Amino acid sequence: MERKGLNKVGLIFEKIDIKEVLTKTFNMSSNDIIQNILNSGLKGRGGAGFPTGLKWKYTAAEKELEKYVVCNADEGEPGTFKDREILDKVAYKVYGGMVIAGKAIGAKNGIVYLRGEYRFLLPQLMKELEAFHNLLDEIGFDFKIRYCLGSGAYICGEESALFESIQGDRGEPRNKPPYPTSSGVFGKPTTINNVETLVSAAMIIMHGAISYSQLGTTDSRGSKVFSVSGDTPTPGIFELELGMTVQEFVNEFGDGDTKAVQVGGASGFCVPRKKFQNTIIGFEGVPTGGSMKLFNSSRSMYNVLHNYLDFFAEESCGQCTPCRVGCQQLLKGVEKVKKGEAKSTYLNELVKLADTMKIASKCGLGQSVGNAFRTIVENFREEIIY
Amino acid sequence: MYQVGNLVKKLSDKHGRKRESLMPILQGIVEKHNYLTDEAMVEVAKELDISAAEVYGTASFYTFLDTQVRGKYVIRVCKTITCSMKGKNEIIQTLEDILKIKVGETTSDKNFSLIETNCIGWCHKAPAILINEIPYTELTPEKIVEIIKGYLHK
Numbered sequence: 001m002e003r004k005g006l007n008k009v010g011l012i013f014e015k016i017d018i019k020e021v022l023t024k025t026f027n028m029s030s031n032d033i034i035q036n037i038l039n040s041g042l043k044g045r046g047g048a049g050f051p052t053g054l055k056w057k058y059t060a061a062e063k064e065l066e067k068y069v070v071c072n073a074d075e076g077e078p079g080t081f082k083d084r085e086i087l088d089k090v091a092y093k094v095y096g097g098m099v100i101a102g103k104a105i106g107a108k109n110g111i112v113y114l115r116g117e118y119r120f121l122l123p124q125l126m127k128e129l130e131a132f133h134n135l136l137d138e139i140g141f142d143f144k145i146r147y148c149l150g151s152g153a154y155i156c157g158e159e160s161a162l163f164e165s166i167q168g169d170r171g172e173p174r175n176k177p178p179y180p181t182s183s184g185v186f187g188k189p190t191t192i193n194n195v196e197t198l199v200s201a202a203m204i205i206m207h208g209a210i211s212y213s214q215l216g217t218t219d220s221r222g223s224k225v226f227s228v229s230g231d232t233p234t235p236g237i238f239e240l241e242l243g244m245t246v247q248e249f250v251n252e253f254g255d256g257d258t259k260a261v262q263v264g265g266a267s268g269f270c271v272p273r274k275k276f277q278n279t280i281i282g283f284e285g286v287p288t289g290g291s292m293k294l295f296n297s298s299r300s301m302y303n304v305l306h307n308y309l310d311f312f313a314e315e316s317c318g319q320c321t322p323c324r325v326g327c328q329q330l331l332k333g334v335e336k337v338k339k340g341e342a343k344s345t346y347l348n349e350l351v352k353l354a355d356t357m358k359i360a361s362k363c364g365l366g367q368s369v370g371n372a373f374r375t376i377v378e379n380f381r382e383e384i385i386y
Numbered sequence: 387m388y389q390v391g392n393l394v395k396k397l398s399d400k401h402g403r404k405r406e407s408l409m410p411i412l413q414g415i416v417e418k419h420n421y422l423t424d425e426a427m428v429e430v431a432k433e434l435d436i437s438a439a440e441v442y443g444t445a446s447f448y449t450f451l452d453t454q455v456r457g458k459y460v461i462r463v464c465k466t467i468t469c470s471m472k473g474k475n476e477i478i479q480t481l482e483d484i485l486k487i488k489v490g491e492t493t494s495d496k497n498f499s500l501i502e503t504n505c506i507g508w509c510h511k512a513p514a515i516l517i518n519e520i521p522y523t524e525l526t527p528e529k530i531v532e533i534i535k536g537y538l539h540k
Contacts, residue, residue, distance in 0.1 A: 077505070115507075168405040
């Protein structure tokens with residue numbers, strides 16, 4: 001198993017001369033840019049981890065004249081707050097990443113979809129955008145970025161739900177295929193990337209693919225911004241090289257009594273103490289959009305699970321039955337077991353239900369409820385029952 | 387109840403009259419009046435030339451596009467895990483005591499609404515709330531009393 005240990009990195013928040021990066025981009029061909037991103041090994045930083053270069057390549061291959069770059073700033077996963085920090089501190093690098101993506105795929109329009117909870121940032125972001133647009137004019141780039149605001153729906157972080165929301169509809173995920181690369185927002189070829197992915201792309205163009213790919217492991221190249229919260233003396237945002245174990249993470253951020261780490265938020269995986277040593281944080285182990293929540297031995301994992309299920313029951317868009325009914329039944333089910341109204345073996349039935357949701361749900365929300373459910377129930381069964 | 391007047395017209399002039407203009411228009415109404423009345427939604431439907439059911443369908447999907455009466459200041463208390471671990475209940479208790487309303491209710495002077503919400507992205511500074519769009523973090527019962535006092539004098 002390839003390991004890197006815990007290393008702090010300062011790429012994402014590094015202050016750079018964006019004009020230099022944009023000028024460089026201006027003189028690169030679409031193919032050059034895509035090849036650079038492919039070589040870097042960059043995978044999507046929102047959680048799903050699709051190779052960014054491939055996404056751009058597929059969108060670039062579409063013949064349509066009208067294409068879009070969408071920045072997914074609908075950061076709603078419980079425990080992530082890094083995109084807000086990135087936008088707050090280095091929005092110009094996000095915009096820069098969008099221009100690079102635009103040049104790569106042949107798009108002239110970018111849309112940032114910002115979650116409604118971050119509306120307080122908008123005046124500042126718009127001001128920076130104005131300055132950025134002036135810079136684009138100076139260089140001669142034909143690219144315009146605009147903002148769309150969300151209104152408090154977690155599901156809109158799902159790419160196709162996000163498109164629906166931009167179009168003024170209910171944020172209900174679409175059937176796939178077609179994928180966004182061929183039919184995204186307004187039915188046009190679209191590349192949609194997370195805030196951090198776009199900044200990473202800008203850094204790759206600036207420093208080169210090779211220097212970026214030296215960070216991390218074979219399956220998880222580069223660095224990642226982690227949002228650390230829960231029972232930790234040092235909550236906050238930390239950029240770390242990928243490839244560390246959960247143990248190494250806990251050694252740095254734990255309070256000495258960590259019994260579990262929830263990696264990847266409510267839709268992620270619960271790693272119990274006995275697995276800290278052998279679990280890598282990255283695509284070869286537990287993938288994460290950056291949410292890292294630490295729980296110490298004073299916490300009831302029943303409360304944690306109940307909180308997550310309550311979250312999903314509310315945030316399920318209700319469009320497909322496995323997710324709509326499944327989330328509610330899982331919630332009711334654990335309550336019944338806790339109260340002694342159902343036998344402890346009922347938990348096995350609930351795990352089967354979660355597995356069914358994984359297979360039968362339409363989008364990532366319903367498909368990933370089972371991640372936390374299974375890992376918490378399997379590792380902390382007695383806490384759920386008694 | 388409020389009179390929507392020519393606000394819908396103004397917002398439509400600003401954001402356009404296409405389907406994609408719907409969200410920013412509804413958000414603009416909520417920003418000014420805190421919630422959407424049936425009349426406001428019908429007005430938007432007329433302006434965009436779509437069915438009122440379409441407008442309601444979109445509005446009712448989004449938690450921040452309230453279709454029931456909300457106060458001038460909407461207090462949303464994060465109830466997701468970290469805030470819940472770090473004292474959300476004490477914050478709710480304090481707010482209920484000073485505003486004399488329960489979660490989900492609006493004060494009789496229509497100044498404050500108290501609701502719970504899902505993760506607002508301040509887990510490292512929990513517990514956190516939003517009052518309209520402004521976040522307040524690392525709250526204690528003492529701090530929240532001071533914050534509300536500030537709003538009472540606005």
